[in-house]
Amino acid sequence: MESDYDTQDASDTESMEDDFYSEETVVRDGEDEGEDEGKYGFSDNESDDSDVIVSERLQQNYTVLDETDIRQRQEDDIRSLSMVLSTSRVHACLLLRHFNWSVSKVHEEWFADEESVRRAVGLLGKQVEMPNVAELLCGICFEVHPRTAMSSAACGHPFCDSCWRGYIGTAVTNGPGCLMLRCPDPSCSAAIGQDMIDMLAIDEDKQKYSHYLLRSFIENNRKTKWCPAPGCEFAIDFVMGSGSYDVSCNCSHSFCWNCTEEAHRPVECSTVAKWILKNSAESENMNWILANSKPCPKCKRPIEKNQGCMHITCTPPCKHEFCWLCLGSWIEHGERTGGFYACNRYEAAKEEGVYDESERRREMAKNSLERYTHYYERWATNQRSRQKALAQLHNIQTEKLEKLSKIQCQPESQLKFIIEAMLQVVECRRVLKWTYAYGYYLPEHEHAKRQFFEYLQGEAEAGLERLHQCAEKELRVYLEAEVPMKEFADFRVKLAGLTSVTRNYFQNLVQALESGLEDVGPNRQTNSSKSSSSKNISSKNSPGNSPKSSTTTNNFDNYWYCERCTFANPSSNQACEMCEHRRH
Amino acid sequence: MQASRARLFKEYKEVQREKSVDPDIQLVCDDSNIFKWTALIKGPSETPYEGGVFQLAFAIPEQYPLLPPQVRFLTKIFHPNVHFKTGEICLDILKNAWSPAWTLQSVCRAIIALMAHPEPDSPLNCDSGNLLRSGDIRGYQSMARMYTRLAAMPKKG
Numbered sequence: 001m002e003s004d005y006d007t008q009d010a011s012d013t014e015s016m017e018d019d020f021y022s023e024e025t026v027v028r029d030g031e032d033e034g035e036d037e038g039k040y041g042f043s044d045n046e047s048d049d050s051d052v053i054v055s056e057r058l059q060q061n062y063t064v065l066d067e068t069d070i071r072q073r074q075e076d077d078i079r080s081l082s083m084v085l086s087t088s089r090v091h092a093c094l095l096l097r098h099f100n101w102s103v104s105k106v107h108e109e110w111f112a113d114e115e116s117v118r119r120a121v122g123l124l125g126k127q128v129e130m131p132n133v134a135e136l137l138c139g140i141c142f143e144v145h146p147r148t149a150m151s152s153a154a155c156g157h158p159f160c161d162s163c164w165r166g167y168i169g170t171a172v173t174n175g176p177g178c179l180m181l182r183c184p185d186p187s188c189s190a191a192i193g194q195d196m197i198d199m200l201a202i203d204e205d206k207q208k209y210s211h212y213l214l215r216s217f218i219e220n221n222r223k224t225k226w227c228p229a230p231g232c233e234f235a236i237d238f239v240m241g242s243g244s245y246d247v248s249c250n251c252s253h254s255f256c257w258n259c260t261e262e263a264h265r266p267v268e269c270s271t272v273a274k275w276i277l278k279n280s281a282e283s284e285n286m287n288w289i290l291a292n293s294k295p296c297p298k299c300k301r302p303i304e305k306n307q308g309c310m311h312i313t314c315t316p317p318c319k320h321e322f323c324w325l326c327l328g329s330w331i332e333h334g335e336r337t338g339g340f341y342a343c344n345r346y347e348a349a350k351e352e353g354v355y356d357e358s359e360r361r362r363e364m365a366k367n368s369l370e371r372y373t374h375y376y377e378r379w380a381t382n383q384r385s386r387q388k389a390l391a392q393l394h395n396i397q398t399e400k401l402e403k404l405s406k407i408q409c410q411p412e413s414q415l416k417f418i419i420e421a422m423l424q425v426v427e428c429r430r431v432l433k434w435t436y437a438y439g440y441y442l443p444e445h446e447h448a449k450r451q452f453f454e455y456l457q458g459e460a461e462a463g464l465e466r467l468h469q470c471a472e473k474e475l476r477v478y479l480e481a482e483v484p485m486k487e488f489a490d491f492r493v494k495l496a497g498l499t500s501v502t503r504n505y506f507q508n509l510v511q512a513l514e515s516g517l518e519d520v521g522p523n524r525q526t527n528s529s530k531s532s533s534s535k536n537i538s539s540k541n542s543p544g545n546s547p548k549s550s551t552t553t554n555n556f557d558n559y560w561y562c563e564r565c566t567f568a569n570p571s572s573n574q575a576c577e578m579c580e581h582r583r584h
Numbered sequence: 585m586q587a588s589r590a591r592l593f594k595e596y597k598e599v600q601r602e603k604s605v606d607p608d609i610q611l612v613c614d615d616s617n618i619f620k621w622t623a624l625i626k627g628p629s630e631t632p633y634e635g636g637v638f639q640l641a642f643a644i645p646e647q648y649p650l651l652p653p654q655v656r657f658l659t660k661i662f663h664p665n666v667h668f669k670t671g672e673i674c675l676d677i678l679k680n681a682w683s684p685a686w687t688l689q690s691v692c693r694a695i696i697a698l699m700a701h702p703e704p705d706s707p708l709n710c711d712s713g714n715l716l717r718s719g720d721i722r723g724y725q726s727m728a729r730m731y732t733r734l735a736a737m738p739k740k741g
């Protein structure tokens with residue numbers, strides 16, 4: 001079993017990393033072990049750990065399918081259905097397509113009411129032959145053709161082969177709807193199956209049809225999805241209701257089966273969606289607000305200017321009339337100040353440098369932006385670290401391990417603790433990254449939860465930094481020159497220990513986030529107070545102040561963040577100053 | 585192109601032959617372009633369109649009859665499924681339910697049927713659709729009749 005590692009490639013290890021936190025692997029070792037760094041008593045457990053990992057892989061809750069697998073499964077379903085219903089292969093295929101490839105659904109409906117299923121799908125009981133005369137009129141081109149140059153579906157409506165070719169070609173060009181094609185006669189609903197396509201269409205259309213059929217088997221099936229990686233042609237068959245949505249494709253892309261974004265456990269799909277949208281919209285959004293709206297000088301609601309005129313009338317009930325440029329009352333404006341499209345009061349003030357462009361508003365926007373930037377930078381840093389660690393892992397697997405094995409005279413199978421350490425780093429970087437998206441959306445006023453979260457995140461991050469450091473820097477020494485056996489053994493114990501400790505920290509973090517930080521009890525609070533988490537944003541933004549003093553005006557606790565535009569509003573506001581979105 | 589031309593020519597001959605058969609529809613092919621047709625249809629009886637004569641314009645694609653013709657009202661009409669300004673028609677057989685076995689003649693018949701049985705749930709004319717959906721049949725009928733009188737009937741005097 002141990003020698004398996006030698007032949008393992010990067011894509012295999014990718015699929016392992018995402019299984020680390022499945023319910024079965026969670027070993028409650030007790031948190032105390034993590035606190036005590038001198039106690040690295042894990043070397044004996046190594047083989048057990050890898051057994052867990054390997055058995056985990058065998059019972060993973062999804063299967064990666066390539067095109068051959070997909071065709072095989074589709075063919076098996078079609079063949080077995082046609083046997084059960086004693087119907088043709090073509091009919092079985094049409095039935096399965098109609099019921100989104102759910103074999104059980106076809107059975108259920110068919111045996112409940114065969115007649116209505118036949119009607120809905122367009123399957124006629126028995127073949128009606130075309131009228132038995134030498135020549136027939138085609139219902140599309142209205143020409144008379146010899147009977148031998150015409151074809152019909154099971155309904156017997158005759159069309160010439162050239163019109164069929166055009167009819168099928170038009171349908172195939174229109175997209176996957178061609179899989180539900182019916183007889184061209186408007187009064188007839190006879191289904192056109194693949195046998196007709198193969199008999200009448202040009203080769204290109206036959207191929208397109210067959211391609212749509214294959215795609216439909218994945219896309220119309222509730223249990224399967226294509227891997228979203230660009231150019232990847234694998235599909236994932238997922239066991240519904242089986243826990244974690246994280247899956248790993250054979251192309252090495254890990255993603256969430258539910259939302260098809262990259263794997264993001266323990267953060268929820270909705271948080272990820274919001275975060276990704278925010279990352280794409282943030283800069284534009286902020287700039288837009290700064291550039292296009294100003295608060296009404298009287299009622300402070302944001303006013304958008306969308307016409308050239310500088311004469312602004314605030315929306316009812318305020319109706320205050322003011323100048324867009326200097327924000328002065330319009331009563332003082334008019335011909336004297338330069339008319340409707342300029343303001344010489346503003347120009348003069350600007351020249352003198354007296355006029356300070358809506359200082360407060362900028363300040364507020366800056367706070368929001370700073371808060372977002374804080375989380376974004378950490379999210380992005382972990383993302384980069386993960387990419388680097390992945391590359392490094394690959395490098396270790398493909399060359400370094402062999403080198404190390406030679407220099408230190410150790411069989412490669414004895415060096416897998418290094419691979420495990422790197423796998424742990426890669427996985428933890430992913431989790432840590434997403435906890436920053438989580439933290440951004442964790443409401444400011446939930447103090448206990450925030451403290452607990454920041455404590456867990458801080459511990460986990462500190463553990464990960466130690467592990468990453470050890471796996472990256474200290475390893476280098478042993479790649480350079482042979483060291484005494486004892487020293488290398490110490491390195492092994494240390495790295496394996498750090499791996500295990502970090503795994504525990506992250507298990508705690510993942511569990512806590514997945515349970516919505518529910519178990520914030522009095523004990524936890526004591527815990528968190530003794531930690532000096534570096535990620536407390538209030539301490540970062542008000543240096544010199546105690547992080548917990550919520551009375552200072554600088555503290556973020558005095559603001560709430562608009563859900564829509566993220567503007568930091570004073571707690572006295574009930575609606576957002578920027579976009580008027582109501583506070584929740 | 586050749587196939588569509590041949591097919592349209594068949595329809596043309598059929599129209600000539602059938603001229604007296606369907607008194608409600610008069611299809612006319614453009615003198616110089618067989619892909620441009622117009623039609624005069626009679627408003628169906630017992631509807632607010634009764635007594636009116638409505639002109640339709642057909643633009644026929646080269647892939648006809650595999651693809652449907654584009655049809656619109658040239659005569660102003662107040663109907664939930666006809667755009668009041670452009671005369672565009674919302675009718676399933678002119679879109680996804682098209683069959684190449686339909687003809688220009690059968691399209692006209694389908695439009696006459698649509699005039700008699702509006703579908704207020706897919707409105708192109710919201711005012712008209714809203715009247716019908718809110719159950720104000722009289723309001724809808726009087727508007728429709730007014731426009732029929734204004735636009736679709738020969739002026740007196």
Ligand SMILES: [Zn+2]
Binds near residue numbers: 164
């Ligand atoms: Zn034909």
Ligand SMILES: [Zn+2]
Binds near residue numbers: 153155156157183
């Ligand atoms: Zn038929």
Ligand SMILES: [Zn+2]
Binds near residue numbers: 228229232234250251
């Ligand atoms: Zn893939």
Ligand SMILES: [Zn+2]
Binds near residue numbers: 256257258261
């Ligand atoms: Zn997701």
Ligand SMILES: [Zn+2]
Binds near residue numbers: 299300301315318319
């Ligand atoms: Zn105002």
Ligand SMILES: [Zn+2]
Binds near residue numbers: 325326337345
């Ligand atoms: Zn001014």
Ligand SMILES: [Zn+2]
Binds near residue numbers: 562563565567579580
């Ligand atoms: Zn807002």
